[in-house]
Amino acid sequence: MKKALSGLLLVMIFFLAFYLNSLFGRETPEDFPGHPVSLSLPEITEITGIIKKGETLSEIFKRHELDMQTLYKLTRASRKVYNLIKVKPYRSYVINTLRLEGSEREEVKNFRYSIDDSHYLKVIKGPEGFTAEKVRVVYNKRQSLVTGTIRDNLINSIGNDREHMRIAFDMAEIFESSIDFVTELRRGDSYRLLVEELWLNGVFKGYGKILAAEFTNNGKTYEAYGFKVNGRPGYYDSKGRSLKKALMRAPLRFRYISSGFTYRRKHPILKTYRAHRGIDYAAPRGTPVSAAGNGTVKFAGWNGGYGNLVIIKHPNGYETYYGHLSRIRKGTKKGKRVSQGDIIAYVGSTGLSTGPHLHYSIKRYGKFLNPLKIKLPRNRTVPAGLMTDFRNHVESLRAELQQGDNKERIAQR
Ligand SMILES: [Zn+2]
Numbered sequence: 001m002k003k004a005l006s007g008l009l010l011v012m013i014f015f016l017a018f019y020l021n022s023l024f025g026r027e028t029p030e031d032f033p034g035h036p037v038s039l040s041l042p043e044i045t046e047i048t049g050i051i052k053k054g055e056t057l058s059e060i061f062k063r064h065e066l067d068m069q070t071l072y073k074l075t076r077a078s079r080k081v082y083n084l085i086k087v088k089p090y091r092s093y094v095i096n097t098l099r100l101e102g103s104e105r106e107e108v109k110n111f112r113y114s115i116d117d118s119h120y121l122k123v124i125k126g127p128e129g130f131t132a133e134k135v136r137v138v139y140n141k142r143q144s145l146v147t148g149t150i151r152d153n154l155i156n157s158i159g160n161d162r163e164h165m166r167i168a169f170d171m172a173e174i175f176e177s178s179i180d181f182v183t184e185l186r187r188g189d190s191y192r193l194l195v196e197e198l199w200l201n202g203v204f205k206g207y208g209k210i211l212a213a214e215f216t217n218n219g220k221t222y223e224a225y226g227f228k229v230n231g232r233p234g235y236y237d238s239k240g241r242s243l244k245k246a247l248m249r250a251p252l253r254f255r256y257i258s259s260g261f262t263y264r265r266k267h268p269i270l271k272t273y274r275a276h277r278g279i280d281y282a283a284p285r286g287t288p289v290s291a292a293g294n295g296t297v298k299f300a301g302w303n304g305g306y307g308n309l310v311i312i313k314h315p316n317g318y319e320t321y322y323g324h325l326s327r328i329r330k331g332t333k334k335g336k337r338v339s340q341g342d343i344i345a346y347v348g349s350t351g352l353s354t355g356p357h358l359h360y361s362i363k364r365y366g367k368f369l370n371p372l373k374i375k376l377p378r379n380r381t382v383p384a385g386l387m388t389d390f391r392n393h394v395e396s397l398r399a400e401l402q403q404g405d406n407k408e409r410i411a412q413r
Helices: 002-024 055-064 068-078 154-156 162-174 384-401 408-413
Strands: 043-051 092-099 107-116 119-127 129-136 140-149 191-200 203-217 220-229 232-236 256-259 262-266 273-277 279-282 287-288 295-302 307-313 318-325 345-346 358-365 365-367
Touching: 055 068, 055 092, 055 232, 068 107, 092 345, 140 154, 140 162, 154 162, 162 191, 191 384, 203 307, 203 384, 220 384, 307 345, 307 408, 318 345
Parallel strands: none
Antiparallel strands: 043 092, 092 107, 107 119, 119 129, 140 191, 191 203, 203 220, 220 232, 256 279, 262 273, 279 358, 287 345, 295 307, 307 318, 318 358, 358 365
16 A cells, blocks of 8 residues: 555656656757647638628728738739629628738738629639639528418518518519509418528528419419429419519509599690590609510600600500600610510609609500509410429429418527
């Protein structure tokens, strides 16, 4: 026992001596084999942020006391891929900097900037300087169901965060030719949406496309199924009919209707009774006016009482008129092909007009029709050759739409 204790004591003394030697001894860690070497580890910092409105990269660099010469090199290296002088607000950026021990300067090692929701700019510093590339963001996609019932308004029902508001607007756009989401929603209306969820490295990044939707408005159910025809995405009902109408009832965002369609109206300036064969949509001067459907510009210029006027010719004998414009957009010229939704001009009060509004008319084979009353022509249906594919596609989307309600799971996130 005594022997064992003295042995232990000996071992302890040995280690103490060893320890004291390492503290006071001549040997430095470098020439002591097997001893861990103290490395001068660089300090890596990550600066992340969202570009504010009107903010430039040079302001961001100044704020973080980063070298301006580096920003210049970075901008020059990226020039062919993206112009960093014109960064956009609300996009995110990441700057990784490195500080070597003993150095005061932060050195930018790499830089990332989100160009849009599916691409980012990646700039890396290598031995030859900065190199830039545009990288596609690869999301993991999942499907999820968003369902709800409307008590007061759609946004209160679906959620007022940015992502839910966006899918609410997308849904309103999908059904815009059947339901007016501003005036026609009723308490008790309900919806089911099959939506793509985008995930990046295990983090939910937002919603993608609406894959299928069902909306019950005032007891009537409308369906929408996303489907590509010749590479062009669109939404169709279960019979393969496009949900997009070939013409719009109102080709702008308006405040109110200041004059309806009538065959007899007292003209506000002429004070005589004349027919008003169009709809007057009151909107602030400069409000963009879109082409109501695909077609060709037939007229763009001054036309008496209409003031600045655009006329577009559409398939199947339809024509649309846009009057009292403050300005016709550059490029909106006779013979120009336009697509539905293209901005063609801006609201004004030119010609015989008492205030800023758009005079909008729909004419078919020479006869003016009431844009608010007519049954709007539909866009094309799914071609016969794709109908089998389409039916199978609808079948599987329907099954997904009808699965159990998992709104709770989404709301909890
Ligand atoms: Zn009018």
